[in-house]
Each structure stands twice: as structure tokens, then as C-alpha cells.
Amino acid sequence: MMNSPRTFASLVKQHSYKGKKAAPLCSFSFFLGAGFPKSWDERFPLENQLFEFKYKEWNPCGRALEQFLILNNYQTHKLDISPELFKDIVYQIGMMKKYASVRSRYLDEQNITIVENELKALIVKKFKNTAPLYAFNQDLNKICFDAPLTDEQDTIQQLFLRLFKDSDGAERLPEGIRPHFITTNYDATIEAILDNCAGSNGSFLRYTYRGITPRQCSGKNSGTAIHVHGLVNNLLKINGGFEIYETAAGYEFDYSERDFHSLKLNPPQIMLPSHEQDYQQKYFQAIFPKAIRLLQESIVLVIVGYSLPEEDALVRLMLKQFAEDRSDGYNKTVFYIDLAIDDTQIGRINEIFHHTGERKGLTVIPYTGKFSAWARAVLEAMD
Known part of the structure; x- marks a missing residue:
């Protein structure tokens, strides 16, 4: 070789x-x-490490996320978000953005965007606490x-x-x-x-x-x-x-x-x-x-x-x-x-x-x- x-x-x-x-x-x-x-x-984190959150990492500031999880029947008390769960949440958000007919009864384009924006903010926050932001x-x-x-x-x-x-x-x-x-x-x-x-x-x-x-x-x-x-x-x-x-x-x-x-x-x-x-x-x-x-x-x-x-x-x-x-x-x-x-x-x-x-x-x-x-x-x- x-x-x-x-x-x-x-x-x-x-x-x-x-x-x-x-x-x-x-x-x-x-x-x-x-x-x-x-x-x-x-x-610097590797791939999925940036997308896993202990309960104490996301709960104090992820209020819209918590409400979204409760609406979708997740047990949020002391819930740690694994990379797989994170991807599942994002998948659901994506499908609800694309197809209004599959949205839960209290979800609309605006509050779906609020949850998505909160997820992005949580990722930036975690990165800043993990690695240097030049x-x-x-x-x-x-x-x-x-x-x-x-x-x-x-x-x-x-x-x-x-x-x-x-x-x-x-x-x-x-x-x-x-x-x-x-x-x-x-x-x-x-x-x-x-x-x-x-x-x-x-x-x-x-x-x-x-x-x-x-x-x-x-x-x-x-x-x-x-x-x-x-x-x-x-x-x-x-x-x-x-x-x-x-x-x-x-x-x-x-x-x-x-x-x-x-x-x-x-x-x-x-x-x-x-x-x-x-x-x-x-x-x-x-x-x-x-x-x-x-x-x-x-x-x-x-x-x-x-x-x-x-x-x-x-x-x-x-x-x-x-x-x-x-x-x-x-x-x-x-x-x-x-x-x-x-x-x-x-x-x-x-x-x-x-x-x-x-x-x-x-x-x-x-x-x-x-x-x-x-x-x-x-x-x-x-x-």
C-alpha cells in the first residue's frame, strides 16, 4: 500500500x-x-458528544423544550437527553414543520420554531462550556x-x-x-x-x-x-x-x-x-x-x-x-x-x-x- x-x-x-x-x-x-x-x-467534542445533555445542563434554560417534551408524553423529571433522543426530538420537529397535519393539537409553526431555536442555543452554550470559541x-x-x-x-x-x-x-x-x-x-x-x-x-x-x-x-x-x-x-x-x-x-x-x-x-x-x-x-x-x-x-x-x-x-x-x-x-x-x-x-x-x-x-x-x-x-x- x-x-x-x-x-x-x-x-x-x-x-x-x-x-x-x-x-x-x-x-x-x-x-x-x-x-x-x-x-x-x-x-473539542467528538460528533455526538455535543448533542447529549444531562438534566442539569438543559432544564434550567430549556423551558420551551421541556414543555414540548411533556406535550409529547416524555417523562421530563431528571431526564438526561442522549444523542439518540436528541435526534428523535429534532426529527419530530422537522416533520411537524413540514407537515402541519401531524402536529400535536397545541403546536404551530411559531412555537415549533421557538423549541428549535432553544435547541440551537443549548448547543452553543454546551460548546462554550466544553471547548474554545476563538x-x-x-x-x-x-x-x-x-x-x-x-x-x-x-x-x-x-x-x-x-x-x-x-x-x-x-x-x-x-x-x-x-x-x-x-x-x-x-x-x-x-x-x-x-x-x-x-x-x-x-x-x-x-x-x-x-x-x-x-x-x-x-x-x-x-x-x-x-x-x-x-x-x-x-x-x-x-x-x-x-x-x-x-x-x-x-x-x-x-x-x-x-x-x-x-x-x-x-x-x-x-x-x-x-x-x-x-x-x-x-x-x-x-x-x-x-x-x-x-x-x-x-x-x-x-x-x-x-x-x-x-x-x-x-x-x-x-x-x-x-x-x-x-x-x-x-x-x-x-x-x-x-x-x-x-x-x-x-x-x-x-x-x-x-x-x-x-x-x-x-x-x-x-x-x-x-x-x-x-x-x-x-x-x-x-x-
Whole structure:
């Protein structure tokens, strides 16, 4: 089996613009699951951990949620909400939003929205009590880390910084490698990394397209209304983000903390886990076509810390667009970095891309271990 870090490093050298008269634009897309921020900082929760609540976590502030549960015959006294129960609650809310005929006699569109908003506010509250929310520094005009970087964190940042240096956009002619990012995570880890890669006087928003264009970012006007293809990369949050808010004037990004009451009135645009995901909201309708086109245009896909769960059926279908047919996978490569063993990784990928391993089909290279270790090995192979 091919060595994952060395093979990736060789592809970087092959497609870099450096030392060549011409190097066609080559998109490398990173698909970041919950394992990515966990690899960055152990404080970050993994997948379902964010959606389980002890009674004392949700009851004091989840009044509308408690009333909803009582109406639907749940015994709420000292009730701990498991991830499965959380998904069941969200599923019921989703079905009642879609189909008025199945609503309980005292539920309507307005109070269903109140309960849904409260669930989103509870998730933000739990995240703030669990992991760092990297804040926007108004003076530096940057999203800042809450502590100096560890050696592992610096290695991850150095890898992305190196990839950005292997691209060029002189005279608006894009050449070399263009790194892009698609993430299922709500947090701002990747934004903070990209902002620090942009240098002391730069901002990641100047060169990064988010799939939607905010009118403001943390109270400041968005500097770029329409990006130019020569230098821009993509960051697409397909499950939304804690900083994405919809207002009457349009979308805005706000990385500052909001109190629970404000969050209930206008929660961030985030997808709640459910037994049947509902991506009908306007934000997700805007993001999905952008993500699909990006995957189709990419030749390298790096999946980091994402278990490809069956419940994410629509996300799996979206990923399939990277190489829908065997012919689409020719000269394309998937790098899968996860703590699961290689055979498990291969099995997960095969459920999406049935032509892996076939002659002139998609190449899949697994790696069992932390992303920081993979990044270090890649950097060493590129030296």
C-alpha cells in the first residue's frame, strides 16, 4: 500500500507552480470532520458528544423544550437527553414543520420554531462550556487563538501555509495548488488557522469565499463583495457555523459571544442532527451547489476525522460527486486520515465510491493516526 504522507508530498511537488514555466491550477480539497478540531485541541467534542445533555445542563434554560417534551408524553423529571433522543426530538420537529397535519393539537409553526431555536442555543452554550470559541480581535482584525500554539498545532498550520505558498495568482492567472476546505464542524478552528496563515496584515476573508457573502463580519463591513478567481480559495461549512447569522439585511458573520437569550431570539445557522437531515433552509441550499462543484473540480480529496456515518446520507451523496463514475476518478486521489484502522477506512470509502481499486479508477490511500502526525510526515517528505 502506498505511503500516505510521501504520496501526498509528491503530488504537492508535481502540481506546485514553483520552478515551472506553467502549472495548471490544481484544487486540493480538505473535508474536515469532528476529528479535525479534536486533533487540533483535545478539548473539542467528538460528533455526538455535543448533542447529549444531562438534566442539569438543559432544564434550567430549556423551558420551551421541556414543555414540548411533556406535550409529547416524555417523562421530563431528571431526564438526561442522549444523542439518540436528541435526534428523535429534532426529527419530530422537522416533520411537524413540514407537515402541519401531524402536529400535536397545541403546536404551530411559531412555537415549533421557538423549541428549535432553544435547541440551537443549548448547543452553543454546551460548546462554550466544553471547548474554545476563538474570538475575533477588533484591533488585530483577526480570529485569534486562546493560547500559544503547541508543536502539533504549529505543524498543522505550517502544512496549510506551505500549500498556500505552492499557488500563484499573478496577473489573475491561477497556477499551482489551490487548497480548499469543506467542513461539517460548527466551530472556528479552520478560520483561525487560515487567518494566521494570511500574515499579520492580511485577513482570510479577503482571499476565502464562504459560499455566501456576509454584509458584515463581527461588526465590520465585509471587505470583498465579489472575489477574483486568481487568488481565492473556498471554506464551505455544510452544517453551518456558530458565527453565521441571518438578518433582515442578509447574512453576517459574528465571532463574538452572545448570551443565551440573544441566541434563542436569533440562533446561528447550524444543522441539527436528526434521523432525517433537512437541508431545505436557504443557507444550506446556497452552500451545497458550491461544495459539489468544488469537489468535481478537485483532483485531491483529503478526508480528516470524518466517520462517514450512514445518517449523513446527503453528505455522502455530495462526497460522491468527487468521482461519481470510475472515469471521473481517473487521476484523482482520496487521502483518508482517521484513528480507525486502514481496513475500516477502506470499507467506509468503498460504500461511497464503488469503483475504488479498479484499473484506472479512484485511488484511495488510508492513514491511521492523528492529523498532526500525518502533517509532520508530509512536511518532512517535502523538505
